[in-house]
Amino acid sequence: MAHSTDPYKRSFSGSVGAGLNALFGGSKRTYYMLEHKMSSKYHKAGETQEIIIDRIELGRDPRCQVRFDNTMTTISRRHAAIVRDGDRWKLLNLSETNPTLLNGRNVTDEWYLQNGDEIELSLGGPRLGFIIPTGKNAAVGSIKLTRRLSLFRKQALRPYKTAITILSILLLLSVAGLSGWLYMQDKTNKETIAALKTEQAAQEKQWQERFEDQKNEIKKSEAKADSIKKFMESKISSLQSEVKVVVQRTKSTNEAISKCDPYVYYIRVLKVEIEFEGRLVETDKLSWSGTGFLLDDGRFVTARHVVEPWFSFMNGGEIDTDMLKLNKIANNGGKIIAHFGAFSSSGDNFTFTSDQFFINRRLDDTGVDDDGYAVRMSQHRYLDWAYLKTSRTEGLKFDAIKSTSLERGEDLMVLGFPYNIGAYSPSDITPQLSSGITTARGLTENLIVTSNSSYERGNSGGPVFWRDSSGDLTVVGIVSSILGRSTGAIIPIAEINNY
Numbered sequence: 001m002a003h004s005t006d007p008y009k010r011s012f013s014g015s016v017g018a019g020l021n022a023l024f025g026g027s028k029r030t031y032y033m034l035e036h037k038m039s040s041k042y043h044k045a046g047e048t049q050e051i052i053i054d055r056i057e058l059g060r061d062p063r064c065q066v067r068f069d070n071t072m073t074t075i076s077r078r079h080a081a082i083v084r085d086g087d088r089w090k091l092l093n094l095s096e097t098n099p100t101l102l103n104g105r106n107v108t109d110e111w112y113l114q115n116g117d118e119i120e121l122s123l124g125g126p127r128l129g130f131i132i133p134t135g136k137n138a139a140v141g142s143i144k145l146t147r148r149l150s151l152f153r154k155q156a157l158r159p160y161k162t163a164i165t166i167l168s169i170l171l172l173l174s175v176a177g178l179s180g181w182l183y184m185q186d187k188t189n190k191e192t193i194a195a196l197k198t199e200q201a202a203q204e205k206q207w208q209e210r211f212e213d214q215k216n217e218i219k220k221s222e223a224k225a226d227s228i229k230k231f232m233e234s235k236i237s238s239l240q241s242e243v244k245v246v247v248q249r250t251k252s253t254n255e256a257i258s259k260c261d262p263y264v265y266y267i268r269v270l271k272v273e274i275e276f277e278g279r280l281v282e283t284d285k286l287s288w289s290g291t292g293f294l295l296d297d298g299r300f301v302t303a304r305h306v307v308e309p310w311f312s313f314m315n316g317g318e319i320d321t322d323m324l325k326l327n328k329i330a331n332n333g334g335k336i337i338a339h340f341g342a343f344s345s346s347g348d349n350f351t352f353t354s355d356q357f358f359i360n361r362r363l364d365d366t367g368v369d370d371d372g373y374a375v376r377m378s379q380h381r382y383l384d385w386a387y388l389k390t391s392r393t394e395g396l397k398f399d400a401i402k403s404t405s406l407e408r409g410e411d412l413m414v415l416g417f418p419y420n421i422g423a424y425s426p427s428d429i430t431p432q433l434s435s436g437i438t439t440a441r442g443l444t445e446n447l448i449v450t451s452n453s454s455y456e457r458g459n460s461g462g463p464v465f466w467r468d469s470s471g472d473l474t475v476v477g478i479v480s481s482i483l484g485r486s487t488g489a490i491i492p493i494a495e496i497n498n499y
Helices: 012-024 145-175 177-263 321-330
Strands: 032-036 048-051 055-059 080-085 088-093 100-102 110-112 118-121 127-131 264-276 279-283 289-294 299-302 335-344 349-353 365-368 374-377 386-389 411-416 423-425 432-438 448-451 463-467 473-482 488-492
Touching: 048 145, 055 118, 088 100, 145 177, 177 264, 177 335, 177 411, 177 463, 177 473, 264 321, 289 411, 321 335, 321 374, 411 473
Parallel strands: none
Antiparallel strands: 032 048, 032 127, 055 080, 080 088, 088 110, 100 118, 118 127, 264 279, 264 289, 264 335, 289 299, 299 386, 335 349, 365 374, 411 432, 411 463, 432 448, 448 488, 463 473, 473 488
């Protein structure tokens, strides 16, 4: 809040005297501007008023330097004032009925103004921004003389226009007579008119320059818009061509996948034979499934952990207790044989047992648990494969060499039955399509590693395809496991050729 000062009142010396100081000593005096933020009869939104005298009033009174029309009834005739206090300015509330607000707060008496403050006359009334110029524009002297004369008339003389006119007439009549006064008045008017014409010409020139600048900006905008239009037309044409290519490629891929579907089989366990200590037990209470596929050389391929899951009893970091029990039986004098059914979308189906498969167990980890039982576990993902020989003469073509030399970023496709999806019944088999992208050139720890992998549990043992330049699909791998949220481990098909 401002410190207490003498009661405010209109003062001829405070108005005209300060105006003369600003007119002739403007190089050291500061001034401020009021920015109208709302349109009214006398002011437009965005208009600024330069204030060069020490005291002004705001209101509906015709003598107010910042005047508002009589339709704005919430504004008092003399609503508020702004006065100089040393090098600072204060806002005074003059109205007894309508509030004056500074930055949304009610000013009951007076308050110092800061650069950027917002003055509001009554709630919802006109808002004005208080601006103090800086730098070279901080002094009144930075304003042209003709402009200062105009501001002097509007601000210093406005409240005392009638009194000054009467005083001038009496003074001139007593000193030089009526003719001398008329002569001086005419001369003053001519000078004022000349100053106004000069100011008007300068303003017209400024408006013309702005008009030319706007015309040039419009031309630039039109040229830019035309350039953007041509670019977008070219882009749309390019995208249309790409869409056609994608549609054609998708159609070709669907046709190629359809040719592979009959050779991809849904595998599920039918029963498990358990032989231990001279006893033979059969059970159909154990349940698991996977995917397998036929190659064109007659081999039926799947993942080892689909055929004999008791050698992979760790599941997602947790121990599968049923599989651990089978593991102990198999490694402590017992024997486990799982019986499976394989079902194809072609309607073909056959059965087989786990002991019919070729499996590489040479690198399995062996040990003894806390109870003294021997356990054996498959630890190498690249050995997670199994195949059996059949008399079939048709199947999927494969490329062992390509499976070890894929480039990074290759798109791979997977067919299988994630979470049993697609295996609705033995007569309704539909392999599901998944995908992945190779993360590195060649193999990583003897595996093809993929990112953005969409295959899940149930895809295990399924074929992984690579599409060659002719559009044909060739098997390059076997789905083994998911290493993370979207990272997959694929066994290169070359592994089964090495055993």
